[in-house]
Amino acid sequence: MADIQGSYDDLFTAVPTALAASLDAGDAGAAVAVFVGGEPVVDVWGGFADAERTVPWQRDTIVNVWSVTKTMTALCALVLADRGELDPAAPVARYWPEFAAAGKEAVLVRHLLAHTAGLPDWDGPVDDLYDWPSATARLAGQAPQWEPGSAAGYHSLTQGFLVGEVVRRITGRSVGEFFAAEIAGPLGADFRIGLPGEHDHRVAPTVPPPGRDEDWTASAPGSSAAPAAGTGIRVRDGNSEAWRRAQIPAASGFGNARSVALVQSVMACGGSVRGVRLLSRAGCDRAWEEQFRGEDRVLGMPVRYGLxxxxxxxxxxxxxxxxxxxxxxxxxxxxxxxxxxxxREPADDTRGLEIVMAAYDGLKGLQG
Structure with a gap:
C-alpha cells in the first residue's frame, strides 16, 4: 500500500485509504484535504512530484489544478458583488465598454460566470494566452456563437479572461493580484494565479495519462457535440514557464489540496473562515443561483451552472x-x-468522486 503522509481524523480513514488506492493503481502523486467548519479533518499527500518518480510529494508541493482555478476566479467576482461593486445582472459593457462590439451589448456578467455568453472558444495562438491585453482584446472583438443566455457551452479557457477583465476594470488590479490581496492573503492560503519563479521548485509537473505524451491535448472525449474549435492546450503548454507566469484565470492556478479546501471553505461556511469574513451569507448564496440547466453544447452532457x-x-x-x-x-x-x-483519460477517471464519497463516510461518523 502506498505511503500516505499527513494527518487525519480517525473518522475519515476512508479518505487516505482512497488516496492510497489511486497511487497503488499507478498514479504519480496527489494530495487530499477535507475541511469541516473551516478546519482540516484530513490533510494528506503521497506519491511523487515528478514523472520519473524520484522526487517525493512533500507537504508544500503545489500543482497546476487547471479548471479548479475557475472557482477561485468566481470567488473574486462574488466578493466584488457582495461589496456592491459588481452587479451580476449588469451588461459586461458597463464595466468593459469595448466588450459591446460585435453584437455583445446584451451579454451580462452572469452569462460570463455561467458559460452562457457564447464565447466558448479561443481562436488565437497559445502564446497569446500569455499576453493579457491581447487575449482580452481578441475576446472583446469576437461575436457570440449563440444568443447570450440562451444556451451553455463550456468556456474552458475564455471564462477566466472574461471574468478577470471585469475584475480588473472595477479594481484596477489583475485577478491574480486581487485574489492574492483580498482572498489568499487574509486566509493564509498557498494558492496563486500567476506563479512567481521562486515557487517553481515546489511544482509537481503534470504527467500525461499512461500511453500519452506531453503533446496530449485538452478535449471533451465522448461528447455528442462537435469538437470545440480553437487552439488546443497540450500538457507541455501547462508545464511551461510561460504558463506558470501568466494569469490564465480559468486554468493556470497553482496550489495544493490544503489551500484549495481552505479558500473554498469560505463558501462552505457562509463567508467566514477562521475569523476572516470575505462574504456575507447572502453573498455566498449567490453561487447557488441557477443560471442554466440543460445540455452543455461543448461538453455534450447535462449540466447545472450557478454563478x-x-x-x-x-x-x-x-x-x-x-x-x-x-x-x-x-x-x-x-x-x-x-x-x-x-x-487519466477523462472517461475513466473517478478518483475525485471516490474521494468525495470517502469524505461523506467520515461526515456520517462526525454527525453521528
Missing part, C-alpha cells in the same frame, strides 16, 4: 483537466479538495 460553480444536488464545485477537483457541501460546512499531477 461560477457547477451545481450538483446539494453540493457545488468544479473539476479540472487531469482530475483535480473541489466540492463544497454548505449544509455540512464541508469542503473537499483533491489535487494530482497524474492525468
Amino acid at each position: 461560477g460553480y457547477g451545481l450538483f444536488g446539494s453540493t457545488y464545485g468544479w473539476g479540472g483537466w487531469g482530475g483535480s477537483m473541489v466540492m463544497i457541501e454548505p449544509d455540512a460546512r464541508m469542503a473537499v479538495a483533491y489535487v494530482t499531477n497524474q492525468m
